[in-house]
Amino acid sequence: MKQAILLTGATGYIGRRLLEEFLLQSENSIRVLVRNKSAFDGTLAQSVAVVEGNTFDKPSLAKAMEGIEIAYYLIHSLGSDDYQNLDKMSAENFRDAAIKAGVKKIVYLGGLGVVDENISKHLLSRIETGETLSAYAEKIDVVWFRAGVIIGSGSASFEIIRNLIQKIPVMITPKWVRIKAQPIGIDDVVAYLYNAKNPQISQSVTVDIGSEILSYGQMMSQCAQVMSLKRFIIPVPFLTIGLSSYWLNIFTPVPFRVARSLIDGLKSEVIVQNENAKKLFPQIKPVSFKKAVKKALKEAEENQVLSRWSDSGEDVWEIDHRNAIADAVFIDEQVVACPDVTQEQIFKSICSIGGKNGWFSYDWLWEIRGLIDKAFGGVGLNRGRRSQVELRKGDSLDFWKVIDIIPNKRVLLFAQMKVPGKAWLEFRIEKGKLTQRAYFLPQGIMGRLYWFSLLPLHYFVFRDMVNSIYKKASLT
Ligand SMILES: NC(=O)c1ccc[n+]([C@@H]2O[C@H](COP(=O)([O-])OP(=O)(O)OC[C@H]3O[C@@H](n4cnc5c(N)ncnc54)[C@H](OP(=O)(O)O)[C@@H]3O)[C@@H](O)[C@H]2O)c1
Helix, strand or coil: CCCEEEEECCCCHHHHHHHHHHHHHCCCEEEEEECCHHHCCHHHHCCCEEEECCCCCHHHHHHHHCCCCEEEECCCCCCCCCHHHHHHHHHHHHHHHHHHCCCCEEEEEEECCCCCCCCCHHHHHHHHHHHHHHHHCCCCEEEEEEECCEECCCCHHHHHHHHHHHHCCEEEECHHHHCEECCEEHHHHHHHHHHCCCCCCCCCEEEEECCCCEEHHHHHHHHHHHCCCCCEEEECCCCCHHHHHHHHHHHCCCCHHHHHHHHHCCCCCECCCCCHHHHHCCCCCCCCHHHHHHHHHHHHHCCCCCCCCCCCCHHHHHCCHHHHHHCCCEEEEEEEECCCCCHHHHHHHHCCCCHHHCCHHHHHHHHHHHHHHHHCCCCCCCCCCCCCCCCCCCCEECCEEEEEEECCCEEEEEECCCCCEEEEEEEEEECCEEEEEEEEEECHHHHHHHHHHHHHHHHHHHHHHHHHHHHHHHHC
16 A cells, blocks of 8 residues: 655655665655755655755645655754754654644654763753654654664764774774664664554554664774774773764764764663564564674775765755855866867766865875864865765765766865855866866955965866866776
8 A cells, every 4th residue: 555655854864765765665655855955866856756844844844744644754953053952843843743734653763872861962852852752642653763873884873983993903992982882784774764654563662773782892893804904992091072072083084073972972871772673573683783884885885875974964055056156256267178078078077086086186285175174173085975986966075065966067066174165166068168166255354365375276276176187088
């Protein structure tokens, strides 16, 4: 029987993967609620109904809920300082709109863990969200999943573990590496969420999900084994949460804010508290940590990463890029004639820049810029690329974000590095010609000083980049 399903968080790490699962099975009618239509992958938009709105905009919620039987709540407000209040309000609005529209079931994924003196603000907020959604169990069923560390290609926790193992042979770690957790592979998480739609799951229930119990230190050792690397992990008592967050900020792709909130959550055990996963979903047998790591590494190697922790982020899409670019004060334009290559070849060459592929001759300058960004708590270059061969709208690309992509015609990147103003990098392809423009909209005097101080570097970097893109295109 075809069910009408509403999916929120479809641009996020979990939601995007769940959406793919629904589309793969193609037995349901899917609607997504997204904050910004332009952030939503155009190819996916052809297969589902899209409602633009958010959980704070009640009319958009009402529209999204119309005729829906099952509504998935896969969102959080972590990007804001006031996330605890926003999360509560968001959950209340969602629950009320669902009840009003006659939705039968809400499915929510929150964090695993118990309320104790060590509980992080983030986990507490995830628990409050679950409680808010479940407050009227007599009016609507709520299937509340709780997961700890999720292991999958592109998940923040896995990227942290992988980067630390890859980059540091002898690791001095804080005491918390001895704390136990119950990680779970992303495919299993998606399987639980997907199966929660089944009519047999017809009561409000909390379902804790996880695979085997491991300490964070054991996870790192097992990850090293899977990667065939010899690593030494030495726990010491003096590494504080703040210091650890800086450590992660430098060596892994996650910026300070994300590192801090993840480390905050490592102070207490995150162990499954009930057997409901086994009782209600006996067909799902979570894979081991090592198996999940192997799969994640394989996906990354084969450019099969479906979603990454850095995919979502409303602030980028709130900007009216077209008008902001029109207001840009500084523009560096480079044009190169490309008589002997096709537009497809140039497009392919542009789409290969960044990440492991680098930024041509001046990689070291980009590296320095990335380090400066990291020093200021920014994202730096470590985010790399989701896939080494393909770019899609919304992808993070080192410290850039893909804002617009028109095959064989245009690629527009927006700078997410710490910069006193707003910056874009645009590539336009016309017959026999490639135009590359760096736009900068400075903020105050610091912005202007920033641009002028970088002028000599820009001269070399941008000229080299456009010529190298053309050269690379002519070699394909
Ligand atoms: N990822 C993990 O490792 C993990 C582990 C345990 C539990 N969980 C839980 O899984 C759920 C999803 O997490 P995630 O990692 O997929 O998050 P994510 O990648 O940060 O994505 C969050 C999603 O929520 C959307 N969103 C945020 N506020 C919204 C609002 N007010 N209205 C509508 N949409 C809104 C975002 O849209 P934009 O694209 O517009 O920003 C984005 O699609 C969360 O409840 C989280 O606690 C995740």
